[in-house]
Amino acid sequence: MVGTWAASVSTNSVGARGGFEWWSSMVAEAVIPVSITCERVDSFVGEAASLQLPRTQVSAFRFSPMSACRTPIHIRRADPESYFLFLVHGGPVGLEQRRNNILLRAGDMALFDTSVPLACEFRDGRQPPRLTMIRLPRTAIPLPLGRTDELVATLLPARTGSGALLTSYLTGLRDQAAHCDEAELLRLGSVGFDLATAFLATRLDAASGLPADTRRQVLLARIHAFIDHNLSNPQLTPAHIAAHHHISVRALHQLFRTEASTVAATIRRRRLERCQADLTDPRQRSQSISALAARWGFLVPAEFSRAFRSAHGMTPTEFRHEATRQARTAPGHR
Numbered sequence: 387m388v389g390t391w392a393a394s395v396s397t398n399s400v401g402a403r404g405g406f407e408w409w410s411s412m413v414a415e416a417v418i419p420v421s422i423t424c425e426r427v428d429s430f431v432g433e434a435a436s437l438q439l440p441r442t443q444v445s446a447f448r449f450s451p452m453s454a455c456r457t458p459i460h461i462r463r464a465d466p467e468s469y470f471l472f473l474v475h476g477g478p479v480g481l482e483q484r485r486n487n488i489l490l491r492a493g494d495m496a497l498f499d500t501s502v503p504l505a506c507e508f509r510d511g512r513q514p515p516r517l518t519m520i521r522l523p524r525t526a527i528p529l530p531l532g533r534t535d536e537l538v539a540t541l542l543p544a545r546t547g548s549g550a551l552l553t554s555y556l557t558g559l560r561d562q563a564a565h566c567d568e569a570e571l572l573r574l575g576s577v578g579f580d581l582a583t584a585f586l587a588t589r590l591d592a593a594s595g596l597p598a599d600t601r602r603q604v605l606l607a608r609i610h611a612f613i614d615h616n617l618s619n620p621q622l623t624p625a626h627i628a629a630h631h632h633i634s635v636r637a638l639h640q641l642f643r644t645e646a647s648t649v650a651a652t653i654r655r656r657r658l659e660r661c662q663a664d665l666t667d668p669r670q671r672s673q674s675i676s677a678l679a680a681r682w683g684f685l686v687p688a689e690f691s692r693a694f695r696s697a698h699g700m701t702p703t704e705f706r707h708e709a710t711r712q713a714r715t716a717p718g719h720r
Contacts, residue, residue, distance in 0.1 A: 396433035406430040409449065416445065417470070417519070418500050419460040424452040437559065439575025442582075443521045446560050451477065451510040457503055469522045469534060471497050471582050473544065473556050476516030480507035486539035495542040495549065497586070499535065518556040520582050527583055528597050533590050548585040551607045555581055577603055605631065606641055610652075617657050620683050624649045657682045658697050661690070665702060666709040675702045 395412065397405030406427045413420060416436060424430050432449030472495065479490045483504040490496055492513070498504055501524075508515035527534055544553045555578055580603040587596050609631060616622045627649065628638040642649050660682045664670045670678060676687045679702070684690035694702045 394433055394435040397431050398433075405432070413454075414464075418456060418466065419463050420454040420456045420506075421460070422452055422454050424450060426450065435560070437571075439571065439578065441523075441526060441575055441579040444518065444556065444559055444578065445521075446516075446518045448476070448514060448516040449508070451515060452508050454506045454508075455504070456500075461501060461503070465501050466521070467524050468500050469497050469524060469527070469538075470500065470519045471495060471522060471542075471552075471586070472517050472519040473553060474517050475557070476513035478509040479515065479517065480505075480509065481539050482506075483539040484535070488539055488541050490541065493545060493553070495544040495553075495585075496539060497534075497537050497542065499538050502538070504539070518560065520556065520578055522579070522582055526579075527586070528600065529583065529587055529590065534586060537586060537589055542585070542589060544585075548581065548588050548604060548608075551604070551611055552578075552581045552585045554611065555607070577607060580604055581607055602641065605633075606645075609638070609641070613653055613656060617653070617660060617682050620685050622653055622683060653683075654693060655697075657684060658694060661694065661702070662698070662705070665706045666713075668710075668713065671706075671710070675706065 397409055400408045406424060409432045410422045430450045434445065434447045436443060436445040474490045474492055474494050476492060481488050481496050481498060483498055483502055488496060543549060580600040583600060584596060584604040609627060612627060612630060624635050624638055628635045638649060647655065661679055664678045679687060679690040691701055698705055
């Protein structure tokens, strides 16, 4: 079903004896056919989940150390003719394809091609192997034919620019998808695809050739990230945001015409969300409400109180008292 996380599946439902065989079959069906080997088959564990979205599919995996190999026989058996861009969260990953051989660590990204043989080694580290992948159909990528192949099995730094935005998207989607309605998930599918293609285009110095809508979606994602990172700044205004991104205020407002709320309303809503979280946090009870509000850009207590009451139907003081009462009556509270 489009826009729904498949129920998380794991070897726990199969048992130790059949877990590794089940995992091999699941990977072949959910991703691509490969041959998998593992030193400790009897103790192998793994879990996976996938989200089908418009234009793409996002999958998350966690598993025991193993090795995978895709040969011409596997390719003839099944080839979705796609690239997979993956982000490493856990232990080191070795990837070999197209005569390139790289080692990725947590926070790195890489691209592999389903139509070319490959070898992958998921190593034992401080954390078990864990990664998130986004599928990019070859015919749908708006880049010059053959250019994307230049990036296969190369280290793709993802800690700044469009890479950081894509990292945030991939890491947040797994946790937040359950809280999104169908319309939001439909939009997120396009956003994820556009972020991924923009990231690849930047690595190829070909961003100017991307479709206008893709460039627009990436700019919007950058603006949303900028807002989130600067909520504590009282000077966070549409004018400040526009200047930082080298566009006019009018252009900024035009960008937000397709969003659920205006620029100012987006800033206010996200600040209120941060304040709400602080008001329910037992560790923040010694902080005054005005101090918590000021931390997130509300410098005038009366204005904060009105905005909070409008959003939640009660004052910040009433909300904090209710949150404290519920915490004290919750099962397991001492």
